[in-house]
Amino acid sequence: MDILVFAEQREGKLKKTAYEVVSVGRSLTDESNGKLTAVIVGYNIKNISKELGKFGASNILVADDERLDKFVPSAYSRVVSSIIKNKNPDVVLFPFSSMGKDLMPSVAARLGVSAASDCTKVEISDGEIICHRPVYSGKAVAKVSFSNKPAVISLRPNTFSITEKPVSPNITEVEIELSPNDFLTIIKEIVSAESKRPDLTEADIIVAGGRGIGGSEKFSILEELADLLGAAVGASRSAVDAGWRPQKDQVGQTGKTVSPDLYIACGISGAIQHIAGISSAKYIVAINNDTEAPIFKVADYGIVGDLFEVVPAIIGELKNVP
Amino acid sequence: MNIVVCVKNVPDSETRIKILSDGVSIDESMIKFDTNPHDEYALEAAAQLKEKLGGEVTAICLGDDNATSTIKRCLACGADNAIHLVAQNSRMADSLVVAQALANEIKNISFDIILCGKQSSDTDSHLVGGLVAQILNIPCISMVNEISVSDKKVAASRDVEGAKEILECSLPCLLTAEKGLNKPRYPSLRDIMKAKKKEIKRKEIMLNQGGIEILSMEYPPPRNEGKIVGEGPEAVSELIKLLKEEAKVL
Ligand SMILES: Cc1cc2nc3c(=O)[nH]c(=O)nc-3n(C[C@H](O)[C@H](O)[C@H](O)COP(=O)(O)OP(=O)(O)OC[C@H]3O[C@@H](n4cnc5c(N)ncnc54)[C@H](O)[C@@H]3O)c2cc1C
Numbered sequence: 001m002d003i004l005v006f007a008e009q010r011e012g013k014l015k016k017t018a019y020e021v022v023s024v025g026r027s028l029t030d031e032s033n034g035k036l037t038a039v040i041v042g043y044n045i046k047n048i049s050k051e052l053g054k055f056g057a058s059n060i061l062v063a064d065d066e067r068l069d070k071f072v073p074s075a076y077s078r079v080v081s082s083i084i085k086n087k088n089p090d091v092v093l094f095p096f097s098s099m100g101k102d103l104m105p106s107v108a109a110r111l112g113v114s115a116a117s118d119c120t121k122v123e124i125s126d127g128e129i130i131c132h133r134p135v136y137s138g139k140a141v142a143k144v145s146f147s148n149k150p151a152v153i154s155l156r157p158n159t160f161s162i163t164e165k166p167v168s169p170n171i172t173e174v175e176i177e178l179s180p181n182d183f184l185t186i187i188k189e190i191v192s193a194e195s196k197r198p199d200l201t202e203a204d205i206i207v208a209g210g211r212g213i214g215g216s217e218k219f220s221i222l223e224e225l226a227d228l229l230g231a232a233v234g235a236s237r238s239a240v241d242a243g244w245r246p247q248k249d250q251v252g253q254t255g256k257t258v259s260p261d262l263y264i265a266c267g268i269s270g271a272i273q274h275i276a277g278i279s280s281a282k283y284i285v286a287i288n289n290d291t292e293a294p295i296f297k298v299a300d301y302g303i304v305g306d307l308f309e310v311v312p313a314i315i316g317e318l319k320n321v322p
Numbered sequence: 323m324n325i326v327v328c329v330k331n332v333p334d335s336e337t338r339i340k341i342l343s344d345g346v347s348i349d350e351s352m353i354k355f356d357t358n359p360h361d362e363y364a365l366e367a368a369a370q371l372k373e374k375l376g377g378e379v380t381a382i383c384l385g386d387d388n389a390t391s392t393i394k395r396c397l398a399c400g401a402d403n404a405i406h407l408v409a410q411n412s413r414m415a416d417s418l419v420v421a422q423a424l425a426n427e428i429k430n431i432s433f434d435i436i437l438c439g440k441q442s443s444d445t446d447s448h449l450v451g452g453l454v455a456q457i458l459n460i461p462c463i464s465m466v467n468e469i470s471v472s473d474k475k476v477a478a479s480r481d482v483e484g485a486k487e488i489l490e491c492s493l494p495c496l497l498t499a500e501k502g503l504n505k506p507r508y509p510s511l512r513d514i515m516k517a518k519k520k521e522i523k524r525k526e527i528m529l530n531q532g533g534i535e536i537l538s539m540e541y542p543p544p545r546n547e548g549k550i551v552g553e554g555p556e557a558v559s560e561l562i563k564l565l566k567e568e569a570k571v572l
Pocket of ligand 1: 209210211212213235236237238239250251252253254255256266267268269270271272273274277287288289290293305306307308335359
């Protein structure tokens with residue numbers, strides 16, 4: 001099975017999802033004796049593309065052009081779809097990141113094929129590719145197969161493991177054909193986030209707060225804990241709607257779906273719409289003063305108590321470690 | 323400014339899902355339906371743009387008969403016209419097929435902006451908006467949390483990993499709405515009564531199978547049985563120990 005993966009970079013840095021899609025592509029091609037091709041799009045990116053070889057990307061196609069320096073959805077989609085038409089792979093993998101969410105539908109429509117988003121498992125069964133994708137806000141999982149080629153698939157970030165498998169890659173620069181028509185959407189401005197904390201969808205650990213925090217300034221104790229752990233800070237919808245945290249911090253059905261190794265929920269009751277966003281977290285810790293809070297039903301470890309006593313104790317304990 | 327807003331009727335967010343014995347679909351008989359949450363932001367944005375710039379809002383909904391409630395809501399919340407593409411058993415239909423049907427209908431409407439929710443909460447695909455834009459060959463800005471329209475141009479901002487982006491495109495275009503774009507209104511009784519007089523154009527359509535087949539639908543794997551480590555700050559040492567030694571995540 002020949003597989004083509006889209007390796008995302010922003011600002012000349014490969015995203016974690018790039019290693020994820022390459023690792024998944026590698027293991028599927030190994031299993032099916034196929035060929036793996038990684039595509040990377042941007043400007044001045046030849047150097048970073050080499051890093052993908054460490055994860056088994058034996059063929060790397062680089063679309064390097066000044067006009068592709070910033071992510072312009074229509075231009076990237078044009079470039080990626082012409083590469084796909086040219087290479088005719090059986091399977092195309094994207095990350096289900098902001099960039100992937102833009103690219104995949106546009107590429108699929110250009111190719112006239114159906115696509116499966118946000119998959120949490122991809123396997124080959126009887127020579128066919130099968131994807132598992134959570135549906136109904138994570139309350140069910142659909143197993144889907146494809147009758148069109150290529151099968152276009154996006155992978156949930158932070159869910160697939162990254163496996164090193166060093167090869168020395170063939171790196172080829174592709175010819176780029178772009179017309180003014182490919183720049184109907186332009187980027188006016190990019191403002192980098194001030195915070196150095198990882199993004200919620202990429203973080204290994206998330207410390208999240210809900211209505212129990214009681215105010216925006218009180219989130220500082222969660223920020224302190226997050227910074228000790230190198231974690232991201234998340235919030236329930238109540239905390240966002242109260243104006244304590246920005247929308248981009250919201251976790252849940254109408255916020256982000258997250259898959260960290262550890263999710264620490266502080267003063268969050270565990271409403272069904274919140275749980276929708278955290279069910280693929282590996283471990284959940286709940287700190288809540290209500291024994292009956294539904295969050296304890298999904299938590300691996302719970303502490304019943306006032307978060308303003310428990311969180312400082314955690315900070316103290318972590319700081320004490322020599 | 324003529325606006326088309328695409329809406330879907332979905333199971334209410336509190337719904338418990340019951341998978342039918344056919345193993346591929348869910349029991350919809352006991353389900354309460356509601357407007358897809360992200361579509362409410364799209365609809366509100368459409369209503370606000372119309373109020374500011376004039377023009378008409380047309381709501382278009384592809385779905386079975388249950389969708390009527392969502393269409394009525396659109397008419398009460400700012401839509402002037404509504405088109406119901408009636409397609410039975412279309413809930414989990416392939417997004418490409420759905421987008422083709424929507425695009426096919428929208429083609430006949432004179433519009434400046436198409437607004438969609440960024441994703442629907444049943445298929446969770448995040449595809450239809452982008453597909454419709456590409457099929458109609460118009461620019462698309464997705465996941466927008468701020469829109470400003472001027473001079474045949476739209477500027478919209480959105481949050482991506484680690485940054486805020488401001489994008490610009492010409493009209494006509496398609497925008498997909500993120501939560502936080504606005505505060506969706508509740509229709510007044512008067513709006514609801516007025517909406518009753520508005521016509522819903524019904525068109526029966528047949529969707530083909532598309533390129534994806536659902537082989538099975540399963541419940542997500544159950545989470546491991548959790549435990550209460552203890553009460554108050556005294557439980558913290560034990561928690562840290564478990565996170566380090568048992569879960570190995572610290
Ligand atoms: C269509 C729809 C979509 C939604 N989408 C989302 C979503 O994406 N994400 C989301 O989170 N919600 C979402 N919701 C809202 C959801 O239903 C809940 O209202 C929300 O999650 C509750 O937030 P919370 O847990 O912070 O607040 P509450 O439910 O009020 O819980 C606060 C908790 O804090 C505890 N607490 C209070 N003080 C302390 C203290 N000092 N120490 C310890 N514990 C304390 C309380 O015991 C309580 O359990 C959605 C709702 C709808 C209808």
